[in-house]
Amino acid sequence: MLNKKNIFLASLLLAFFAYNTVAFAQKKKQSSTWKALISPTPTDSSIDDYYGDNTIRYEDFVYKKYIKTVQLHDETFELSQPILNLESEEHLKLSFDDLEADLKNYTYTLIHCNANWEPSGLLPAEYIDGFADNNITDYRYSFNTLQKFTHYNVVFPNNSTRITKSGNYILKVYLDSNPENIAITSRFMVYQNKVTIESRVLQASIIEDRNYKQELDFTINHSGYPISNPFGDLKIVITQNGRWDNAKTNLKPVFVKDMELVYDYDEENVFTAGNEFRFFDIKSIRYHSERIYNVKTDSAGNHVTLFTDEKRDFKRYSTYSDINGKFLIEVQEGKNSEVEADYCFVTFFLPYDAVLTDGNLYVFGVFNAWKCNQENLMRYNAKRFGYECTLYLKQGYYNYEYVFLKDGATAADETLIEGTHYETENDYTIYVYHHKQGTFYDQLIGVKRLNSMRGY
Structure with missing residues (x-):
């Protein structure tokens, strides 16, 4: 038969277990929330498939x-x-x-590629002065943040790795001294x-495109640098x-005169101008x-x-500064x-009357390397009549579309x-690659950066 003392002890023990169960559940929820955001739903395993394939990709x-x-x-x-001048x-x-906020053994190496972003076949010793793997x-560990993380930096070229040849490169980061256990690949x-x-x-030369597209005309002057076959040995990007994803490639000279190659097309060098980027500030x-509705x-x-976004396809052009x-x-x-x-769950919503049946909508920008993948895929919310997406982003200032x-x-x-709109401000970069006869790789012999607002 239970006395009052036993009843009191039993109640105290029960309360203790209940408290610890709740505390454990809250801790588990906090530590796994970011994982839940990017983990597949019961009907969608595509995110795991996306990350599960460890085959190297020669892209970001x-x-x-x-x-x-x-x-x-x-x-600076x-x-x-990510563009370097070899002679600077x-x-x-x-x-x-x-x-995961622990300390891991990350190693980086450089892979030389051709103009098509395929391995050039050069050995590391042929384009690196120093160690191939570092x-x-x-x-450093995060400080005063809800999301704990370890932040890694590496600056190169450095005393251990100096680059000796021009061209396209992949910066590959891998784990635990195993080159097959890839963590990151980045182009430069x-x-x-x-x-x-x-x-x-x-503005585009073709009349029907003039209000919507931008055209890039350019001339390459190779005085003092012989190019014997500009139609076969050069590649322009x-x-x-x-x-x-929308780069222009395989452009050939329209005219060849003296030491000048003229690229003055009407269609092949035309880009859709787009619109100024949307933005939000979570600094x-x-x-x-x-742009913030609620925090x-x-x-x-x-x-x-x-704030709820809206379609802008039939709106007049409005100018404002973006990045x-x-x-x-x-x-x-x-x-x-x-x-x-810190990191934040950022939720986007775009009203749309019906589900698109022949493709998908994505939130797009440098923050996800201009990729259309399962993380930035927008899903249709039938109750709200629109597309929505939640991304896990670090505090800062973001452009997106x-x-x-x-x-x-x-x-x-x-x-x-x-x-x-043709008035939209855009940055363009022209890359000139040369596969010089008698060599086995594509040199990057010229880069030009220009802006549509300046016109040059």
């Missing part, structure tokens, strides 16, 4: 779900493209976060100024805002910036809801954004949602 790609915010840019300017003292900086030893370019490029951006989660913080993390799809990591209430900027990828297509189309 992240192979591990716990790696976030990969950036590769000039060491976060918004720059320039350096590139790779940075990324490991959300450990990443610069790391190394050039030498062996030719000069005169170029301009203007033009990118818009650093995108590779601070203590107040609502212009809340709970045991799972920071949750940011953007052409890029993003900038920054925290307002901290001194070191690399380790003090909505794109449509038609089934079977490789280039994303921004015009369905964003519209297109």
Whole structure:
């Protein structure tokens, strides 16, 4: 028969177990929320398939779900493209976060590629002066953040790795001294100024395209640098805002005169101009910036809801400053954004009357390497009559747009949602590759960066 003392002890024990069960559940929820966001739903295993394939891809790609915010840019300017002048003292900086927040053994190596982003076949000793593989030893742990992470940096070329040949390169990061256990691949370019490029951006020459597209005409002057077969030995690539999915390739000279190669097309060198990028600012989660509808913080993390977006395809052009799809990591209430900027669940919503049946919508920008994948796929919410998506992003300032990828297509189309206007400000880069006779690789002999607002 139970006395009052036993009843009291039993009640106390029961309360103890109940408290610890709740505390454990809350801790488990907090530590696994970011994993749940990028883990497959019971009806969708495509995200695991996306990350599960460890086959190397010669493009910007992240192979591990716990790696976030990969950036590769000039060491001194976060918004720059990863382009190096071989004859300069320039350096590139790779940075990324490991959300498992432990210390891992990351190693990086460089792979030389041809103009088509395939391995050139050169041995590392033929394009690297120094060690082919080097450990990443610069790391720091996050500070005062809900999402714990380890931040890694590496700057190159450095005393251990110096590049000796121009061309396309893949920066490959792998784990545990196993080159097959790939974590990251990132593209970058190394050039030498062996030719000069005169170029301009203007409205499209074809009448029906003039209000919607931009045309790039350019001339390559190779005085002092012989090019015996410009139609067979040269490859020209033009990118818009650093995108590779809609790059123009395989352009041949229209005219060849003296030491000049003229590329003055009407159609082949024309880009859809698009629209100025949308933006949001989450440098601070203590107040609502212009595009932020709601911010809340709970045991799972920071949750940011953007104002509902709208289609812009039939709207008039409106000019405002953007950063052409890029993003900038920054925290307002901290001194070191690399380790003090926290992560946020950012929710996007775009009203749309019906489900698109011949393709999908995506949130698009440099923040996801201009990729259309399962993480930035927008799913239709029938109750709200629109597409929505939640992304896990580090605090900062972001540009983005909505794109449509038609089934079977490789280039994303921004015009369905964003519209297109010839006045839109865009950055363009012209790459000139030369496969010199008697050599076994593609040199990058000229790079020209130009802006549509300036016209050159």
